[in-house]
Amino acid sequence: MSGRSSFAAHTYRVDAVVLRTHKLGEADRIITLLSSQHGQIRAVAKGVRRTSSKFGGRLEPFMVSDLQLVSGRTLDIISQAVTRSSYGQQIAAHYDRYTVATAMAETAEKLTDADTESAGAQYRLLVGALASLSRGEHSSELILDSYLLRSLATAGWAASFEDCARCGRPGPHSAFSAPLGGAVCHDCRPPGSPSPAAATMLLLAALLSGDWAVADASELVNRREAAGLVASFVQWHLERNVRSLRLVERD
Structure with a gap:
């Protein structure tokens, strides 16, 4: 129970637009975001470069999404992404x-x-x-x-x-x-x-x-x-x- 509480305390949601992305390792990307609530955020999207990624095209530049993130020491981690406005295509x-x-x-x-x-x-x-x-x-x-x-x-x-x-x-x-x-x-x-x-x-x-x-x-x-x-x-x-x-x- 304490582990779940700790996880919840470090999880937050934002509406954000993707400003920039760059590769990290073999399958991940660092995503630079501008959010309406927390300003600029740099976060990791794990496995986003794999064809089986759950994120699809929701974390491409100029996309506006409802995101759930987990706070990290240097970079936060994107755990969920729901498209709000698809301008990228x-x-x-x-x-x-x-x-x-x-x-x-x-x-x-x-x-x-x-x-x-x-x-x-x-x-x-x-x-x-x-x-x-x-x-x-x-x-x-x-x-x-x-x-x-x-x-x-x-x-x-x-x-x-x-x-x-x-x-x-x-x-x-x-x-x-x-x-x-x-x-x-x-x-x-x-x-x-x-x-x-x-x-x-x-x-x-x-x-x-x-x-x-x-x-x-x-x-x-x-x-x-x-x-x-x-x-x-x-x-x-x-x-x-x-x-x-x-x-x-x-x-």
């Missing part, structure tokens, strides 16, 4: 969606590596972006840039695309500075700051707020310019590269 069938989902998952992993306070919000944001991506509701690149801006805002780095990010002077302004937080006025503008087109700044504001009517109607030239600014903003505030962004093909 629809995403993997399209190269553009797959590379975008990989970049989003890598960003989520970096943002929640140490930040537990915003993990629940980051989980909901990522699951929503993956759902939209799997259904092809918008351009994959627009979904990515919207996700990147909103995930950084959730982590405490909200960009400004109208008022000056440094002094608050009402905009719109014609310069952008990633280190200062977005749009900057003439007086605050650091030397060499880019001057995006007004339509690009409107697109960036729409991506941050989720105004898809404006985002979907944007021109390709503005999408390209916005993507470059978003990438620089992400790299500056994360203080490290999101390597998967290099794989994303821009139209």
Whole structure:
């Protein structure tokens, strides 16, 4: 009886999305998860690489599952997995969606590596972006840039695309500075700051707020310019590269 009580005390359930997997030994995998209740979790799925595995495809990247885990010293162990939302197949069938989902998952992993306070919000944001991506509701690149801006805002780095990010002077302004937080006025503008087109700044504001009517109607030239600014903003505030962004093909 005491053994059962001890096991129960170290068992817990979470809703989680699979961010990344890598091989362990001959048949196991280490699964990096983002959960709604406990933030980022690294756990072992034993025997998952065998054809007879009880997990099937429930622990592939971008899958959302109801999991039962057993706490371990360094890595927890996944004992049960029930699929909640199956986005992996629809995403993997399209190269553009797959590379975008990989970049989003890598960003989520970096943002929640140490930040537990915003993990629940980051989980909901990522699951929503993956759902939209799997259904092809918008351009994959627009979904990515919207996700990147909103995930950084959730982590405490909200960009400004109208008022000056440094002094608050009402905009719109014609310069952008990633280190200062977005749009900057003439007086605050650091030397060499880019001057995006007004339509690009409107697109960036729409991506941050989720105004898809404006985002979907944007021109390709503005999408390209916005993507470059978003990438620089992400790299500056994360203080490290999101390597998967290099794989994303821009139209």
